[in-house]
Amino acid sequence: MKKILPLIVLLIISLIGGGFYFAFHTSKNTILQPTKQAGTPRKVSLPDSETLENAIAQYGIVAKTSLIQFNTGEAYAVVCSAVSTYDNGESGSNAQIFVLRNIANTDNWQMIWKLPKELKTIWSVDGDFPTGINKVMNGDSALVAIGVPQGIKDGAALNVVQINKNGEVILQKREEVSGLNISVKDNNLIAITDSGIHQMSLNTDNVFTDIIQAPIQVxxxxxxxxxxxxxxxxxxxxxxxxxxxxxxxxxxxxxxxxxxxxxxxxxxxxxxxxxxxxxxxxxxxxxxxxxxxxxxxxxxxxxxxxxxxxxxxxxxxxxxxx
CATH class of the missing domain: 2.60.40 (Immunoglobulin-like)
Structure with missing residues (x-):
């Protein structure tokens, strides 16, 4: 019995030492492993010209594009495109506005919305979207304003679209105006026309608001x-x-x-x-x-x-x- 006791003690010490080494070694390996930050969305870039043309079924020439990406990663592209026309000796184009959605974790894009009716304009394709794409972000929603020339020389169509993070797209405003300028100020879209100054935004509940001020006050x-x-x-x-x-x-x-x-x-x-x-x-x-x-x-x-x-x-x- 006296000979067996030292062997038992030695065995216990060996087990404790081995466990300590394993724990230390495991802890050491864990510390050396780089930590991956959770919740960081993948950065998305605008699609290339070929992807854009395929996504909008090759509808004419892509004139303007703008990327909208939410903090949680959802990404959308606003695309302005036009097709040249020739009618009764008049050159012009048919303009269209699309919204594309990026398929998560891929470089693929899918068209989810377009204007219910294309806009006819007497202008060349290059001059179809002189106001550019103006946008403001508001949490889970974005508000976008685009002007398209119409008919008479100073006529225009003011188009305002709301894009929600979940993929819902709402045409909030479609108005024929005259003499249009669009800008962004203090998270508002400002559209100046001959009939008034539109201050358009999304409130805290992402409800669209349009405050109109008479132009004579400007x-x-x-x-x-x-x-x-x-x-x-x-x-x-x-x-x-x-x-x-x-x-x-x-x-x-x-x-x-x-x-x-x-x-x-x-x-x-x-x-x-x-x-x-x-x-x-x-x-x-x-x-x-x-x-x-x-x-x-x-x-x-x-x-x-x-x-x-x-x-x-x-x-x-x-x-x-x-």
């Missing part, structure tokens, strides 16, 4: 602003002040119709200021103008229904000095 909010009043009477413009005005560089003039009637403003002088007309350089899409250099600028004011003529005499001539 220039009046600028510093160094001068209001130029006139009256529209029986289709004629009656100036309420001298037709020749002198103003300093950096100043703004805002044209105001005294009775609130709608009108259009054109210029046949130098034109090097934002905003600019969407399709024709002589069309003012908002009723104000800020002067950034010296020179003379002629402004032509007409009623909204009047056909514009380049031979129309100036309503006001502004001389800009230092």
């Amino acid at each position: 220039g009046q909010e600028k510093s160094n602003n001068t209001n130029i009043y006139f009256t529209l009477q029986n289709g004629s413009i009656i100036p309420n002040s001298d037709k020749n005005i002198t103003i300093k560089v950096g100043s703004t003039v805002t044209f105001v119709e005294s009775t609130g009637k709608k009108f259009s403003v054109y210029t046949n002088g130098f034109y090097k200021d934002d905003p600019v007309g969407m399709y024709e350089t002589f069309y003012l899409k908002v009723p104000y103008f800020t002067f950034k250099e010296t020179g003379k600028v002629d402004f032509i004011i007409v009623s909204q229904n009047e056909v514009f003529s380049e031979n129309h005499p100036p309503t006001y001539s502004v001389n800009v000095v230092k």
